[in-house]
Amino acid sequence: MSLDKPYKDVPGTTIFDADMSRQGYHLNQFCMSLMKAENRARFKADERAYLDEWPMTEDQKLAVLARDLNRCIALGGNIYFLAKIGATDGKSFQQMAGSMTGMSEDEYRNMMVSGGRTIEGNRYTGEKK
Amino acid sequence: MARISASVYTSHVPAVGAAIDLGKTAEPYWQPVFGGYDFSKQWLKEQKPDVIFLVYNDHANAFSLDLIPTFAIGTAAEFAVADEGWGPRPVPKVIGHPKLAGHIAQSVIQDDFDLTIVNKMDIDHGLTVPLSLMCGQPQAWPCPVIPFAVNVVQYPAPSGRRCYMLGKAIRKAILSYDEPLNVQIWGTGGMSHQLQGPRAGLINKEFDTSFLDRLIADPEGLSKMPHIDYVREAGSEGIELVMWLIARGAMDDVNGAGKPPTVRHRFYHVPASNTAVGHLILENN
Numbered sequence: 347m348s349l350d351k352p353y354k355d356v357p358g359t360t361i362f363d364a365d366m367s368r369q370g371y372h373l374n375q376f377c378m379s380l381m382k383a384e385n386r387a388r389f390k391a392d393e394r395a396y397l398d399e400w401p402m403t404e405d406q407k408l409a410v411l412a413r414d415l416n417r418c419i420a421l422g423g424n425i426y427f428l429a430k431i432g433a434t435d436g437k438s439f440q441q442m443a444g445s446m447t448g449m450s451e452d453e454y455r456n457m458m459v460s461g462g463r464t465i466e467g468n469r470y471t472g473e474k475k
Numbered sequence: 476m477a478r479i480s481a482s483v484y485t486s487h488v489p490a491v492g493a494a495i496d497l498g499k500t501a502e503p504y505w506q507p508v509f510g511g512y513d514f515s516k517q518w519l520k521e522q523k524p525d526v527i528f529l530v531y532n533d534h535a536n537a538f539s540l541d542l543i544p545t546f547a548i549g550t551a552a553e554f555a556v557a558d559e560g561w562g563p564r565p566v567p568k569v570i571g572h573p574k575l576a577g578h579i580a581q582s583v584i585q586d587d588f589d590l591t592i593v594n595k596m597d598i599d600h601g602l603t604v605p606l607s608l609m610c611g612q613p614q615a616w617p618c619p620v621i622p623f624a625v626n627v628v629q630y631p632a633p634s635g636r637r638c639y640m641l642g643k644a645i646r647k648a649i650l651s652y653d654e655p656l657n658v659q660i661w662g663t664g665g666m667s668h669q670l671q672g673p674r675a676g677l678i679n680k681e682f683d684t685s686f687l688d689r690l691i692a693d694p695e696g697l698s699k700m701p702h703i704d705y706v707r708e709a710g711s712e713g714i715e716l717v718m719w720l721i722a723r724g725a726m727d728d729v730n731g732a733g734k735p736p737t738v739r740h741r742f743y744h745v746p747a748s749n750t751a752v753g754h755l756i757l758e759n760n
Contacts, residue, residue, distance in 0.1 A: 353630075353702075356674070356706055356707050356711075357673070357674055358673030359669065359671070360672055361630045361706065361711060362629055363630040363631070364629070367540060367629050375539060378539040380560055381536065381558050382558070383562070386560070416672060416673070419672060424535065424628060425671040426534040427539075429559075430559070432560075434560060438493075438748070439489055439670065439749060440490065442670075443669075443670045443749045444676070446673060446675050448673065458745075459504075462667075462677060462746055462751070463674065463675075463676040463677045463678065464678075465678075465681075465708060468674055469707050
């Protein structure tokens with residue numbers, strides 16, 4: 347019998363469960379390595395070479411190089427791990443979160459100042475907005 | 476005998492730590508956030524707790540995917556501040572209370588909560604931001620802190636019910652400790668927020684308000700809320716709020732030992748970066 351995953355119909359949301367964690371193990375552990383200043387320097391000096399030291403899939407490496415966080419998450423990345431890439435790039439958590447929404451940095455910041463993204467229409471996929 | 480005098484609840488947004496560290500607390504964007512803690516700073520100075528039992532979650536800093544403990548109690552003499560990728564926050568190291576922490580671990584495990592015991596661990600913003608909000612920028616934190624880390628990174632986090640019952644077991648453990656310590660228990664994280672995917676930026680003020688109301692007046696009922704309600708209504712990272720139920724479960728009234736707690740302070744503000752900030756102080760009667 348398969349596990350119940352009631353969170354599959356939450357729009358625009360990927361829950362980092364055991365299946366995603368298994369898929370993203372090496373991607374996330376690569377991110378973890380960026381907690382050390384010397385690794386951040388080495389990564390920045392030659393990103394592709396640094397990534398090639400990790401047994402990640404080619405798709406995962408390309409997603410990191412493109413800083414496509416939605417793609418990274420689809421391939422098993424977790425936002426708290428991926429945040430280390432943003433930190434290495436000198437980005438704030440707000441810049442990282444905003445980059446996944448299709449909004450500009452200003453648009454996202456203004457949305458937050460105005461009270462954030464509304465829950466109305468955002469509970470279920472396919473829900474009428 | 477040790478006692479729990481009060482519980483404190485607060486969000487632990489990393490940008491709040493950065494705002495403090497970079498001297499931005501008086502800026503118009505941040506002033507409303509920090510203004511909500513003016514009372515709390517004074518209150519904490521007057522309360523002079525001997526130990527703070529601080530429930531938080533690690534954000535892939537002490538624990539990578541190599542090891543994912545659901546409940547981890549820090550029993551070390553001291554804890555270093557983690558480099559989360561931006562360099563370590565310029566805040567004091569955390570002094571632990573190994574004797575009380577060890578006592579709690581032994582008691583709680585015998586009460587069927589299988590804690591992971593951690594003798595070496597760096598602590599991240601989940602723990603240091605609440606301390607900064609409540610203490611400002613001291614040279615040293617005002618008292619020893621027992622870090623208690625809960626997994627909310629890989630789904631599933633422990634259920635609200637499990638957290639609430641664990642709080643009760645922690646209270647029992649603290650009350651059976653021989654020294655007359657004044658202990659506070661803090662629950663941190665939340666409130667509504669989502670940091671990932673196209674739904675990032677979600678805020679649900681109605682949910683948050685109801686959560687605060689029920690945490691005060693109906694924690695038993697609130698503890699039965701399933702994970703999916705947190706995820707759907709409060710965002711994928713809003714699930715951190717289960718940690719507040721550990722602190723609430725440790726209060727006297729829900730253990731048949733006193734009147735409902737006094738609400739000494741309540742605060743709510745949107746936004747701090749991506750997140751709704753919520754804060755409560757409850758005192759045992």
